[in-house]
Amino acid sequence: MDRYVQSPMSVFTVEEPGQYISSCPPQVRRKQRSCNLSLQLILLLFAILALCGAASQVYYLWRVQSNLDAAQEMVNTNFEAQQMKFRSGFRVGPSLPSAHLTGLIVKDTSLNKPLQWESSRGLAFLHEMEYHNGSLRCTRSGLYFVYSKLQLGISCPTKIDPSSFFTHSVNKRTMDSVTPLMEDKGGFCNVQGSPAWKKSSFLGSSFLLEQGDEIYINMSHRHLIRAQGDTSTFFGLFML
Known part of the structure; x- marks a missing residue:
């Protein structure tokens, strides 16, 4: 008597519209977000350092210019004083016998x-x-x-x-x-x-x-x- 062998039935799953199954597990997604945040913080730190360096350069140049202006004013004042002494007939230097x-x-x-x-x-x-x-x-x-x-x-x-x-x-x-x-x-x-x-x-x-x-x-x-x-x-x- 011949036996009839029935092949197993195939089962298919049909996704409902709007349903999405992600290929990455949740732990991987959290690590990616943490990496992106760290990179943004590093870039922000570099930007702050660059701004501080530019500000310090501007301050240094301002100080140099201020010192140059003060030195120039001192030279001009001394020159005018020497001219006044010369025109007035005063001797520059210690008095000698x-x-x-x-x-x-x-x-x-x-x-x-x-x-x-x-x-x-x-x-x-x-x-x-x-x-x-x-x-x-x-x-x-x-x-x-x-x-x-x-x-x-x-x-x-x-x-x-x-x-x-x-x-x-x-x-x-x-x-x-x-x-x-x-x-x-x-x-x-x-x-x-x-x-x-x-x-x-x-x-x-x-x-x-x-x-x-x-x-x-x-x-x-x-x-x-x-x-x-x-x-x-x-x-x-x-x-x-």
Whole structure:
């Protein structure tokens, strides 16, 4: 007897309209949302850092510009102050000892005494220096420029002594010791047939002087000195 074998029946499932079955499980979807949120936070952090960097650069440039403006204003102010000092005749820097003596009048022809000068009138002045009996006394030790100028002249006699010469000297006195610093020698009335003789004798150089040193001028033939105002015969010094 033949057996009839019946094949199993196929079962089909029909989805209802609007029903969707996702291929990803819910846990995977949560991880994706967490990754997207982290990426957005990182991008936001980078954007904030970029804005902070730009703001700091702007602030730094503003500070630099402010400092430049302040420095420029300071330079301009100092320049104007220097110009005002220059126009007003003020000396820039520390005050240094100086003196200028004029108005020489020869009353005593003794060679043992220094030439006598005017120390306060006309162009003469004393600044941190002392004057006494023809000598300038240093009040501060240092390097000084010392100078002296004598205007000389005489009506020459008929008979001329060719050995006649003068000595104009600058000397330093320290306690009881005298040291010649500069000297100028020259003959006078040594040109035959000349009715008059004129000469200007100038001495000037720098020396190291100590406090208390006295500087004075000596002249061998004082009758040759022709003091004419404050500009032809003078004596002075100033610290360098």
